[in-house]
Amino acid sequence: MAVNRVPLLAGNWKMNLDHLQAIAFVQKLAWTLKDASHDVESAEVAVFPPFTDLRSVQTLIAADKLPIAFGAQDVSMHDSGAYTGEISGAFLSQLDCTYVIIGHSERRTLHGEDDSVVAAKTAAAVKHGLVPVICVGETAEDLEKHGPSAVPVAQLRVALDGLGAAADIVVAYEPVWAIGSGQAATPDQAEQVAAALRSVIRELLGEDAAARTRILYGGSVKSSNIAGFMREPNVDGALVGGASLDVNEFASIVRFQKHVGV
Numbered sequence: 001m002a003v004n005r006v007p008l009l010a011g012n013w014k015m016n017l018d019h020l021q022a023i024a025f026v027q028k029l030a031w032t033l034k035d036a037s038h039d040v041e042s043a044e045v046a047v048f049p050p051f052t053d054l055r056s057v058q059t060l061i062a063a064d065k066l067p068i069a070f071g072a073q074d075v076s077m078h079d080s081g082a083y084t085g086e087i088s089g090a091f092l093s094q095l096d097c098t099y100v101i102i103g104h105s106e107r108r109t110l111h112g113e114d115d116s117v118v119a120a121k122t123a124a125a126v127k128h129g130l131v132p133v134i135c136v137g138e139t140a141e142d143l144e145k146h147g148p149s150a151v152p153v154a155q156l157r158v159a160l161d162g163l164g165a166a167a168d169i170v171v172a173y174e175p176v177w178a179i180g181s182g183q184a185a186t187p188d189q190a191e192q193v194a195a196a197l198r199s200v201i202r203e204l205l206g207e208d209a210a211a212r213t214r215i216l217y218g219g220s221v222k223s224s225n226i227a228g229f230m231r232e233p234n235v236d237g238a239l240v241g242g243a244s245l246d247v248n249e250f251a252s253i254v255r256f257q258k259h260v261g262v
């Protein structure tokens with residue numbers, strides 16, 4: 001992790017925690033981090049609740065001035081109109097979302113989102129002032145056929161197409177085989193792909209964007225393995241699924257990365 005990029009530890013709740021549970025969770029997370037004297041300058045903490053929780057989370061964080069960022073798990077590529085079930089980036093901006101996850105492997109696999117949809121959603125997020133957390137990653141089959149970097153690099157190339165150099169983005173490398181499997185990539189594997197992804201950002205968006213963009217690793221991250229990832233120069237944080245649903249475990253992930261002095 002380079003010193004000029006503030007690490008981002010992000011919890012993707014997926015379809016877990018209703019709005020009442022979300023309030024209790026965020027309160028407890030804030031207390032736990034405060035008790036541990038978490039320094040917000042040393043690492044940014046973000047949660048990604050379901051859409052129906054966002055208003056409650058926004059209200060709580062604003063009222064208590066909690067040092068926790070938040071975002072949505074998806075966004076429509078459209079601004080408004082007859083798109084039943086879709087949520088516009090404009091709506092998310094009005095709820096003070098900072099981030100939105102785009103192209104998570106579960107959206108790609110279960111909802112048929114291809115690279116062109118991911119690119120359109122990325123553009124919509126940027127248009128509405130949201131920071132897209134662009135997810136890329138290879139399946140086990142891709143890994144065997146093409147090696148670790150080819151598919152994530154190709155996915156990112158399409159997602160970044162048409163973005164300006166000033167676009168504020170986060171990239172999450174999530175090997176599909178590591179998600180929810182308990183079998184995380186090694187820090188070396190994550191670093192190899194993250195370095196390749198940073199080269200793509202440099203090529204398409206320029207040196208400044210490459211230097212400032214945070215690249216996260218995701219896939220079976222826990223408090224027991226976060227330190228290894230955070231020692232890698234091109235890994236700037238984590239997108240955490242299952243382990244982010246346990247307040248103490250998530251807080252340990254956030255705190256542990258601080259202790260490694262990055």
Ligand SMILES: O=C[C@H](O)COP(=O)(O)O
Binds near residue numbers: 181219221
């Ligand atoms: O968005 C998070 C990823 O899907 C990782 O999930 P996981 O930490 O449960 O493996």
